[in-house]
Amino acid sequence: MRVLVMGGSGFLGRAVVSAALARGHEVTTFNRGRSGADVAGVEAVRGDREVAADLERLAEGRSWDFVVDTSGYVPRVVGESVRALSGKAATYAFISSISAVDGFPGKPAAEEAAGWSCEPDAGPDDGDYGVLKAGCERAVEQGFDGNALIVRPGLILGPHEDVARLPWWLTRISHGGRVLAPGDPGAPMQLVDARDVAAFTLDQAERGTSGQFLVTGPAGNATYGEWLGFCKEATGSDAEFVWVDDQFLVDQGAGTFVELPLWGGPPSAVTANFWSVPTARAEAAGLRTRPVAETVRDTWAWLREIPEDERSYGAKTRHGMAPEKEATILAAWEARSA
Incomplete structure (x- = not known):
């Protein structure tokens, strides 16, 4: 089949492209060439989706069986592409x-x-990430003359991750020693590999499926303690985890999700359902997800080929805690516990 991927050189987009090529599809990518090199074997069309002339040049004389849009964040911009x-x-x-x-x-x-x-024509200042994604969905559903497939992934990890939640933890744990481990080691998580999201999306697009799907791993497919344990096992580290109480971390000024990736802070009503997303509809349609340990191992195999001083821990937001702050919090925790 002929496939157009909007984006295609970043994290999830690269997974979609690689999977599509492996299936024997002809793949065209459309991007600015700034997020990384395109996967070998694609027809790479350079352009900016915010420039009407670039979109016209992309569409002129070409057609595809389906489009996979991995780089839409602003409804107005997505609507122009649609x-x-x-x-x-x-x-x-x-x-x-x-x-x-x-x-x-x-x-x-x-x-x-x-x-x-x-609104489907909302601009970049008309809401936060989630609100704008909802507007993008409407831009597709209301503007595309054909099947509109909406894939709503949960927390995505895997090789080539450019948000760098897992890469930061892998790098930190690989250094060994006493490692600040946040909160409750038994806290359940719900993680999904980008390659599994890509496979599911391609399966549905090949069938001409329309509608919405929540796509993530099974609820509780890892606990926080297991997840960090997978990182220790993958890296062969001698790390010793020091589990520090949620509220103590907040009192010490530790930042949730970004400074300590995937740690959400003390349990609260605001985040109560973050790790309990239903996936029955996607599973009935064929969603299959790999074990979290496999995702961690494969991510380390990819990451270890990148010199540590060249690793990026988030293109827009710097993920991870500074060593000095980690040491200070650990010292305060140990003094409190003495």
Whole structure:
């Protein structure tokens, strides 16, 4: 089949492209060439999706069986792409986010739940990440003349991760020694590999499926303690985890999710449903996910080929805690416990 990937050189986009090529598809990518090199074997079209002339040049004389949009964040911009490509493919698969679900994670997510209130022509300042993703979904659903497939992934990890949550933890744990481990080691997580999201998206797009799917791993497919343990095992580290109480970390000024990746702080109503996303509809449609330990091992195998001083821990936000701050918090925790 002929496939167009909007993006295709970053994290999830690269996984989609690699999987599509492995299936024997002809793949075109459309991007600015700034996020990394395209996967070998694609037809790479350089352009900016915010420039009408670039979209026109992309669409001129070309058609595809389906489009996979991995780089849409602003409804107005996504809508322009949809209008340019409508009639050029049978299916438009948009990679959204669980964050687009109205009320989540304070309220439970539901299969095919409504998205946050956001117009399909909203601009970049008309909401936060999740709100704008909901507007992007509407831009696809209302503007594309064909099948509109909306994929709402949960927390994605895996090789080539450019948010660098797992890469930071792998690097830190590989150094060994006493490692600040946040909160409750038994806290359940719900993680999914980018390659599994890519495979599911391609499966549905090949079938011409439309509608919305929540796509992530099974609830509780790892605990926080198991996840860090997988990192220790993969790296062969002698790390000693020191589990520090949630509230103590907050009192010490530790930052959730970014400074200590995937740590959400003390349990609260605001985040109560973050790790309990239902996936029955996606599973019935064929979603299969690999063990978290495999994702961790494969990510380390990729990461270890990159010199440590060249590793990026988040293109927009610097992930991870500074060694000095970690040492200070550990010392304070040990003094409190003495």
